[in-house]
Amino acid sequence: MDKITAPRGTQDIIPPGSRQWRELEAAIGDLADRFAYSEIRTPTFEATELFVRGVGETTDIVEKEMYTFEDRKGRSLTLRPEWTAGVVRAVLEHNLLNQGPLKLYYTGSIFRYERPQKGRYRQAHQFGVECLGYADAAADAEVIQLPIELLTRFGIGGLRVELNSIGDAVCRPAYRQALLDHFRPVADQLSADSQRRLERNPLRILDSKDLRDKPFIDRAPSYLDHLCADCQAHFATLRGHLDALGIRYAVNPRLVRGLDYYTRTVFEVHSDALGAQSTILGGGRYDGLVEQLGGPPTPAVGFAMGLERFLMVREELGTATESVRRGIQIIALGQAACNRLVPVLAGLRRVYPEPADMDYGDRKLGAQLKLADRNGARLAAICGDAELERGILILRDLETKEQREVTLPAGTDVGALLTTICQMAAAPAPALLQE
């Protein structure tokens, strides 16, 4: 019988690495809160049609990367390949825009059917925000600032912030025509991919990495020269905000992005620590999407960050925090002590806000201390027959080796024990006790 393994491109998040995820998710929640974003959770799968209409029929995501299946009634459903379409759907379904601007954030899985490689998985995790209802460039600046704040908080530097504007419905047609005029005469010299893109989505030729395309791309007209007055003003205002916020960035006129819904601002943040998939986060403005999905005309801007990639960069840069000793390991020697300490453990878990654990394996003292050490406990509470007789517990600080005797609590009443534990661990006593 073959061993069953996790499906291709998926990963188990297991200890001790799962701790990094907890830390990251906690920081995300805190930061989103400070920026006044509220959490939204949407279904893991949606009607396939939502992504086709939202993300765009000619995108790689829709053309070849979706996990699509039929349910028992023959409805076509798709595991979300990105969050924005589903969030906008939920916002419209619940009429959340009726109360003015709306700021939402999410964290969770996305699914794309791709060959896995470094920083690319079939199930990945993203943190992102959607800022709905603001046309002003201050919103764009906020949406760029937030993830950079997160990266900074984790000490991650050496990043490249790239920025571009890809115009709006007013100036897009003229620029598209300019691109066609530039590429059509040399179409037969372009890569097969780019020839296909020419008629369907000429903007996408700009981010081709094919060497045959490069000379033509280098000479292609820049959108920045074709922006309409409004788009130009928006871009200038955004740049002013970013400068004022002290965010360093590079304007990259070739930056386009693979999703069809972007207008005006697009941006990406790259790290050299990631290998070929260097994008740690990306986003932009999507002023047409809400309307396209059946809602009122609504300006919007957002970003999405790859959590795997974030953690990979952090790992690479060695900014992960070391774990500190904390909590208590209860060591019972013999059955009588074990019976006596089970309620003590239960009592501690009610009032002591750190990990409290006990080995149920009837191991000798040395082995149990070793276990406590490995578990990263700060204190050990030792009790065998001798201590039972005297009605005490021995508290040992695993770091300083200091030992104290304390009276053995009766049942789950661990108040006095807790005081000593907090003294020894040099931790402030919980409010419960200070009353």
Added chain:
RNA sequence: GUGAAUGUAGCUCAGUCGGUUAGAGCGCCGGUCUGUGGCACCGGAGGCCGGGGGUUCGAGUCCCCUCAUUCACCCCA
């Protein structure tokens, strides 16, 4: 979807020209230390050598197929 590399113990990896009983370090369990962890020393458990077929007296090693992983292309988080 295309290409390349790699699959040997829980983990990281040796394994010569095909040769007899498959190795190390770390980790795990136990002992030295009848009740005090990290260190040291000693011992032990743990392997269908990814799977299938072939060549051979003999295959972890050579050949074919297959599966998986990794990296890269396309594109993105």
